[in-house]
Amino acid sequence: MAERMHHCDVAVVGAGPAGLAAARAAASHGARVLVVDPQAAPGGQVWRQDLRHGVPAPARALSTQLQRAGVAMLLQSEVVGHSGSRLFLRSGQEAACIDYGALVLATGARELLLPFPGWTLPGVTGAGGAQALAKQGWPLRDRRVVVAGSGPLLLAAAATLRRHGTRVLGIHEQASRQAVAAFAAGLWRWPGKLAQAAVLRGALWNVPYRTGSHVLRALGDRTLRAVELRIDGRDVTVDCDHLACGFGLVPNIELARVLGCELEFAGAHAHVRVDQWQGTSLATVFAAGEACGIGGVDCALVEGAIAGHAATGNGNATGRLHARRRRARRFAAQLQRHFALGEALHALAEPDTIVCRCEDVPMSALAAYAPGREAKLMTRCGMGPCQGRICGSALAELGGAVRDGFRPPIFPVPLEVLAGFGDARPAGQTPGVVK
Amino acid sequence: MSATPGVIQLRVDGRQVAVAAGSSVAAAIAHAGGTARDSVSGQRRAALCGMGVCFECRATVDGRAQQRTCLLPASEGMEVRTRG
Numbered sequence: 001m002a003e004r005m006h007h008c009d010v011a012v013v014g015a016g017p018a019g020l021a022a023a024r025a026a027a028s029h030g031a032r033v034l035v036v037d038p039q040a041a042p043g044g045q046v047w048r049q050d051l052r053h054g055v056p057a058p059a060r061a062l063s064t065q066l067q068r069a070g071v072a073m074l075l076q077s078e079v080v081g082h083s084g085s086r087l088f089l090r091s092g093q094e095a096a097c098i099d100y101g102a103l104v105l106a107t108g109a110r111e112l113l114l115p116f117p118g119w120t121l122p123g124v125t126g127a128g129g130a131q132a133l134a135k136q137g138w139p140l141r142d143r144r145v146v147v148a149g150s151g152p153l154l155l156a157a158a159a160t161l162r163r164h165g166t167r168v169l170g171i172h173e174q175a176s177r178q179a180v181a182a183f184a185a186g187l188w189r190w191p192g193k194l195a196q197a198a199v200l201r202g203a204l205w206n207v208p209y210r211t212g213s214h215v216l217r218a219l220g221d222r223t224l225r226a227v228e229l230r231i232d233g234r235d236v237t238v239d240c241d242h243l244a245c246g247f248g249l250v251p252n253i254e255l256a257r258v259l260g261c262e263l264e265f266a267g268a269h270a271h272v273r274v275d276q277w278q279g280t281s282l283a284t285v286f287a288a289g290e291a292c293g294i295g296g297v298d299c300a301l302v303e304g305a306i307a308g309h310a311a312t313g314n315g316n317a318t319g320r321l322h323a324r325r326r327r328a329r330r331f332a333a334q335l336q337r338h339f340a341l342g343e344a345l346h347a348l349a350e351p352d353t354i355v356c357r358c359e360d361v362p363m364s365a366l367a368a369y370a371p372g373r374e375a376k377l378m379t380r381c382g383m384g385p386c387q388g389r390i391c392g393s394a395l396a397e398l399g400g401a402v403r404d405g406f407r408p409p410i411f412p413v414p415l416e417v418l419a420g421f422g423d424a425r426p427a428g429q430t431p432g433v434v435k
Numbered sequence: 436m437s438a439t440p441g442v443i444q445l446r447v448d449g450r451q452v453a454v455a456a457g458s459s460v461a462a463a464i465a466h467a468g469g470t471a472r473d474s475v476s477g478q479r480r481a482a483l484c485g486m487g488v489c490f491e492c493r494a495t496v497d498g499r500a501q502q503r504t505c506l507l508p509a510s511e512g513m514e515v516r517t518r519g
Contacts, residue, residue, distance in 0.1 A: 110488045129482070136462050
């Protein structure tokens, strides 16, 4: 038997804004709620605790409310499989199980990282990655940082990096000047976002923001030394210590996929299909926030609340939330439209550029095989511990392999944890397939 | 072990490192001037995503191999090994 057995009315996977909002809504109806998250503290990515600057105020307020409402948190814990309405987890270094009445998937998003020459060098991270690392104490003071990629996350990342004492040399947005201008011109319809943009702009007033500009390669021998950029058609080399480069976000849908929730595609990337109550195609499973398509913190909060009410059979409590959700999703659509990735980014990788960082598979090795399963079996691309979370999304974006499935475990699980599940083994999982 | 408030002492590849309380093990490895792991073809690799999905920051922590160090808060007296 599992070492730790939990029972709850509503299990919430993910302690970001969507998950916390779902937990609050569910708990407001008296439900026993349990929230699971791999991080050591709640907040997800957008509300990640900053070692030096604390927890964002809205996250602190929400966490306090949840504590008062008696919501339980299972942190440093990750769902690795399921069987019926039982979830199997790695919790710390131990096995745990959760039996739930209803489940809310608030699994958030990860960064879209695209391969380019030199992207495996130490010193190159995601943009959100650099932000997350800064907040967890990564040494950045006085480092020269280039921020590149696409989307408003670049500004947020640059602002965080600056607060941690870095010298941000420039922000390089791949979207054109016209696209960014059109986006900015529409911001008046979302005054909150406009204010946020103004604050970021103020924090970064003397940092060059270059549109129509993208990374070509990272240079260095054992570690990053410089970045080659294309700025308005001109190639420029910039000496730096750190490159923070991300091309937007992709939904984390692996758990939804293994559970059997129907997915739909926005461009190259799948998200969970939900109805107006945030219900998935499975009767007792709900989803909210980035897992339902990249939408940002406003979508996450409102969808989480709807999901939490609906998961306890209180869909009638969601009245005004539906209009708020429509508005938040409209903003998200604007972002997707204006920051759409340009074709030039598809051609950054060279034949010897590594695509699968777990198994060190270069682009050239994939060329001989049909995208997807064949390429995977012949090259091991996507078969390492990240299970294709990085290279699979990158290849999907580049028009290569659209991933054709995902098998448990949802994250690699140590044998001792698997042994802890005893006879109650997760569906579709045999010891032979565990890394 | 010293007990300066707000400071955690740990060892990375045998080297003593002091980091602020609340730092991740990944950050401690960076403070020690190191990288996390050697890739399957022998390249040095360091943290990439910072949020536990890319697995680039794996290291051995207190004898446990393959730990994602960006998910792991540094704690007093920890022993971290970055290769093999």
